[in-house]
Amino acid sequence: MTTLVELNAEMDPVAAVQRLYAHVDALGPRPRPGALLALRVVDPAMGDGRRLLACGRVLAMRLTWAWTAHGRPEPPIDLRADPTAAARRLVATGCLYGLAAEREAVTAVRRLIQRWAVDRGTAPVCVDHAIRRGERGLGFSVGHLAAFEPARAAAPHPVIGPRLQAIHDDHPRLRQAVLEQAPWDARAARAALRRADAHLDAMRVVGDVLAGWAHGARAGCRSERRRRLDLVVRWLSGEAGEVEARLRRLQAATRRRWATFHWQSEFSELEQQPVPRAYQEAV
Numbered sequence: 001m002t003t004l005v006e007l008n009a010e011m012d013p014v015a016a017v018q019r020l021y022a023h024v025d026a027l028g029p030r031p032r033p034g035a036l037l038a039l040r041v042v043d044p045a046m047g048d049g050r051r052l053l054a055c056g057r058v059l060a061m062r063l064t065w066a067w068t069a070h071g072r073p074e075p076p077i078d079l080r081a082d083p084t085a086a087a088r089r090l091v092a093t094g095c096l097y098g099l100a101a102e103r104e105a106v107t108a109v110r111r112l113i114q115r116w117a118v119d120r121g122t123a124p125v126c127v128d129h130a131i132r133r134g135e136r137g138l139g140f141s142v143g144h145l146a147a148f149e150p151a152r153a154a155a156p157h158p159v160i161g162p163r164l165q166a167i168h169d170d171h172p173r174l175r176q177a178v179l180e181q182a183p184w185d186a187r188a189a190r191a192a193l194r195r196a197d198a199h200l201d202a203m204r205v206v207g208d209v210l211a212g213w214a215h216g217a218r219a220g221c222r223s224e225r226r227r228r229l230d231l232v233v234r235w236l237s238g239e240a241g242e243v244e245a246r247l248r249r250l251q252a253a254t255r256r257r258w259a260t261f262h263w264q265s266e267f268s269e270l271e272q273q274p275v276p277r278a279y280q281e282a283v
Contacts, residue, residue, distance in 0.1 A: 046098030049109035092117035126189035134261020
């Protein structure tokens, strides 16, 4: 089971590390490697990434200590011959999650973490799956999307609910395929990420169409919600052509205004909490 260590924009790197240490200390005086690799440091407003990087350094250091204290099985991949380098790779790709609304900030933080994780002359890592563009407060849970209701609990729509739930249930498997490759083969990880993103397409369309109404000028207009709901139902029932084109235009209009991010869907592994095989082998 994974444990979330959530940071916020008011923290400096020292405060972020203190929060991480509170979780590490709760694991006992000699935490096992698997318990450390199950920590997920999440920064929904990561800024320049310094909070994430500071936590990553501490977590990688504690992981190498845990390997020394508890022993480390023979790793099947040559890159893991150096425990310090292996720890940085595993932490960078599996334990650090962040969001920023600006594309430039996302690119900068990805580069920052990659430079820290990778020794000169060695294979790159992939952090694209965890360092993302978006604003957490502009997205919706799977339950809200399934009901096509942004602000209140409601029963799932008979067409939308089963379709989105099926997507959500299968998505962690595809995300896990990304996490398996991310520390060692960035190209394979990005290919796996493209497959996971393609699988999530309908979820994103529904979420962004709902967000465009909920955050837009016609947020209180129920007739506008019904119009969008009708398009979504027709599309998920098999209509393509102009129906899909209209939905894609609504989605694009939303994305131009807001960096929507449907956290529960996009980071589905944080909810279902699998620990990928690459991390289990490093325990």
